[in-house]
Structures are given as structure tokens and as C-alpha cells.
Amino acid sequence: MWGAKKIMETTRMETKLMQARKGNAVEETELLQSLLTVSAVVERQARWGEFVRRYERLITSCVLKVLRRYGAVFSAEDLDDLVNDVWVTLLRDDMKKLRQYDAQRGFRIASFIGLVATNTTIDHLRSRQAEAMPLDSVMEEYVSVAQIGDAPSDAIEASEQAELARAALGRLSSDERSFVYEVFHAERSPEELARTLGVTTNTIYSRKFKIREKLARIVATLESAAA
Numbered sequence: 637m638w639g640a641k642k643i644m645e646t647t648r649m650e651t652k653l654m655q656a657r658k659g660n661a662v663e664e665t666e667l668l669q670s671l672l673t674v675s676a677v678v679e680r681q682a683r684w685g686e687f688v689r690r691y692e693r694l695i696t697s698c699v700l701k702v703l704r705r706y707g708a709v710f711s712a713e714d715l716d717d718l719v720n721d722v723w724v725t726l727l728r729d730d731m732k733k734l735r736q737y738d739a740q741r742g743f744r745i746a747s748f749i750g751l752v753a754t755n756t757t758i759d760h761l762r763s764r765q766a767e768a769m770p771l772d773s774v775m776e777e778y779v780s781v782a783q784i785g786d787a788p789s790d791a792i793e794a795s796e797q798a799e800l801a802r803a804a805l806g807r808l809s810s811d812e813r814s815f816v817y818e819v820f821h822a823e824r825s826p827e828e829l830a831r832t833l834g835v836t837t838n839t840i841y842s843r844k845f846k847i848r849e850k851l852a853r854i855v856a857t858l859e860s861a862a863a
Contacts, residue, residue: 664690664745672735688723691749695722698753706761711842721760722753804854812847819844 667690671683699718703710710718726733726749737748805813818824824832826840833840 661744665739668734668737668745672731691746692719694746694750695719695753698722698750699757702754702757702761706758708761711838714842714845718757718760722756725752725756803858804851807854808847808850812850815843815847 667683667687671680671687674680674683696715696719699715699722702708703715703718733752737745739745805816808816818829826837826844830837830840
């Protein structure tokens with residue numbers, strides 16, 4: 637008897653859950669359709685506000701999952717930037733991405749938005765990685781330049797990478813150059829630097845990441861000018 641009762645309770649719970657999911661799916665569809673079809677600016681802004689409130693936690697969760705999966709070091713500011721990238725992707729070209737949603741494919745709008753958030757974040761991390769790759773050789777040259785700083789200038793000029801490293805680093809602020817020296821030449825660990833500067837280790841990782849990005853842009857500009 638107890639087993640039959642338990643089965644009946646479980647069945648009722650599953651039925652309620654399916655009904656709730658169906659209701660949510662209907663609400664999602666109605667909200668998306670109204671967002672894409674409404675013409676009045678005020679009404680569209682209202683629909684967009686509702687859309688953001690409905691999916692902001694989902695998008696943030698998807699971005700966080702990707703960051704953790706890839707072992708990325710990030711700050712709260714980095715997270716906000718990546719979440720904003722997803723919103724921009726959804727809004728771009730008159731919400732082209734949202735208009736591509738097709739209910740006939742058998743998945744909900746929430747699943748579709750989660751997929752967009754995941755792919756946008758992965759693409760962003762890959763682009764950052766691609767930008768940062770040339771900097772490994774630049775940093776190696778920086779270390780060698782620092783070590784032979786008293787050598788004749790023609791010895792340094794013999795290396796195009798050394799010239800590029802010097803030019804790129806010369807466009808950083810004095811604080812940024814000091815940070816680069818401590819990290820790449822003195823080889824101080826993030827934990828040690830954090831204690832010295834009185835900041836968190838994540839702050840050190842974040843600053844290192846941002847300086848690498850800045851150097852990537854500088855290197856790209858210098859290489860383009862030399863081409």
C-alpha cells in the first residue's frame with residue numbers, strides 16, 4: 637500500500653512539474669514574441685526590462701560555468717564585462733540572434749539563451765588567448781633585454797623581438813612597467829606580490845591579464861605600422 641501511495645504522490649509531483657515547465661515555456665514564448673514585434677519605444681523598453689530580469693541570473697550562471705570550466709582567473713569587473721557581452725550579442729543587429737530562435741527545434745528559449753551565453757563567453761576567452769599568445773615571446777625578449785642592459789646597442793638591435801618588446805613596454809605607464817618587471821623578470825609569485833602590495837591574489841591575476849591585453853593591442857599596432 638505504501639509503495640502504491642508513494643508512486644501516486646511522485647506521479648502527481650511530476651505532473652505538476654511538467655505543467656509548471658509548460659507554463660514557463662508559454663510565458664517565455666509570449667515575452668519573446670512581444671519583445672520582437674512591439675513597435676512603440678516605451679513598450680519595447682518595458683519588455684526588454686522584463687526580459688533582462690527573467691534571464692540575467694541564467695546568463696550570469698552560464699558565464700561563470702564557462703570561466704570555471706576553463707580555469708580562468710577573473711574579477712567581478714571581468715564577470716560584468718562578459719555578461720554585458722552576452723546582452724550586446726542578443727541586442728546586436730535588431731536582435732538578430734533572438735530572431736533566430738526556432739521553437740520547432742524542441743528546446744526552450746531559456747536553453748537557447750543559455751547556449752548563446754556559453755558560446756559568447758567561450759569565443760571571448762579564445763580571442764583573448766589568441767591575442768595573448770605572441771606576448772610570450774615578447775616577455776621572453778624583455779627578460780633577455782633586462783639581463784643584457786649594459787651590452788652594446790647593436791647587440792640589442794640584432795633582435796627584432798627585442799626591439800618590439802622595448803617599444804611596446806615603452807608605451808606602458810611606469811607602474812605597469814614595474815609590475816611587468818616584478819612578474820616576468822624578478823619572477824615574483826602572485827601571492828608574494830599580493831602581500832607586498834596589500835591586495836588580493838585575484839587582483840594581481842586580473843592586473844596581469846589586463847596588462848597582457850594592453851600589450852597585445854600595442855604589439856598589434858606596432859606590427860601593423862611596420863608592415
